Ligand SMILES: C[S@@+](CC[C@H](N)C(=O)[O-])C[C@H]1O[C@@H](n2cnc3c(N)ncnc32)[C@H](O)[C@@H]1O
């Protein structure tokens with residue numbers, strides 16, 4: 001049963017998909033006119049004094065989860081992984097050769113796929129090359145996404161520790177066996193707890209856990225059991241993603257049986273998880289993250305230093321994020337570029353010594369303005385439009401946001417959004433509406449009604 005406030009929220013959740021706004025303009029607006037020559041220029045333009053951050057994409061997994069929306073594939077042999085890493089190293093060399101100076105790196109994130117599939121030797125080669133080509137600053141945060149079902153412990157843990165990894169992001173999704181069987185991901189609580197204990201014992205103490213709501217067969221009862229188990233693990237951060245069902249793009253999602261949950265069911269699970277962790281004294285970060293009160297990301301939130309990028313919410317303040325590996329996206333002061341997704345083509349490009357760029361997007365002046373508004377709303381649920389007008393020299397256009405604010409009016413009328421002195425703030429209980437409200441400021445957003453409902 002929904003509470004009255006959620007009944008009103010449900011009515012405002014659209015029946016069409018809404019972007020997750022990990023970038024603005026969003027990835028469907030990227031185009032192939034942005035090529036390696038443009039990327040080279042943008043790399044040259046990066047300010048050598050400013051810190052940069054690196055994202056390393058490892059697109060391999062040991063087993064296919066049917067829900068997965070990531071750029072990942074399953075391999076049974078190590079050969080293709082070793083081969084991929086050889087080209088990843090070439091890509092790092094190529095990128096470093098285009099930068100004017102040895103850049104300072106403040107954050108390195110290994111994502112995927114499951115980067116924990118790498119053998120110590122490959123991990124050491126990648127990190128050694130990064131150390132050679134970049135200056136890693138003292139408190140650089142080094143993080144990795146890991147699949148607990150196949151984490152080998154032993155040597156890999158020692159290597160991670162010696163290489164300075166500090167944060168591990170662990171996929172769980174749901175502990176209900178019925179849900180797990182249906183998504184082809186059997187993962188016991190015991191297995192997950194043992195891994196977290198093992199990491200903590202080895203001084204890798206910052207633990208994030210990923211959950212998903214909206215999977216078939218999830219019920220309030222089964223999800224509470226999952227939440228209790230997660231809470232007992234005392235993670236520093238929890239991400240609770242809404243299941244993105246996109247079978248026209250990710251064909252394996254058709255293997256999922258059972259009814260895809262509707263917006264009402266999704267909202268119930270969202271609210272359950274949100275109330276649960278807020279009652280356990282976690283702090284809500286943006287739309288779908290929860291962090292322990294004393295965690296560093298909460299300080300960033302309070303000091304308004306939070307960022308949102310392709311990995312979600314991050315403490316990393318670097319203005320340049322360089323993505324390495326197939327499908328990875330880089331964000332530079334001039335725009336975005338995305339690498340080739342199909343691994344053989346990614347490798348082919350590097351064989352020719354060409355940066356493997358698929359597409360991208362150059363920022364227009366207004367993109368930065370609307371991007372800032374969307375980022376503020378996604379991070380802090382609030383934006384001071386006077387500050388935006390001042391920052392982007394729009395003082396001569398006092399009604400510049402008239403059209404966008406008109407779209408926000410239904411949310412104001414229902415009391416979920418407040419507009420006072422040109423400060424737009426979304427009430428905390430209306431977090432499920434944040435993406436929809438952001439879409440009012442998205443100049444490229446088009447409703448696509450043919451797709452499944454993904455409003456929340
Ligand atoms: C690269 S995976 C995490 C690491 C590791 N591969 C694992 O699964 O344990 C990143 C996270 O994305 C989320 N994710 C993947 N596919 C999703 C989908 N279709 N909808 C929502 N979240 C999804 C999952 O929570 C997953 O843990």
Ligand code: SF4
Pocket residue numbers: 060061062063064065068069070072112113114147171
């Ligand atoms: S959820 Fe993680 S382990 Fe499962 S297929 Fe996707 S990337 Fe691989």
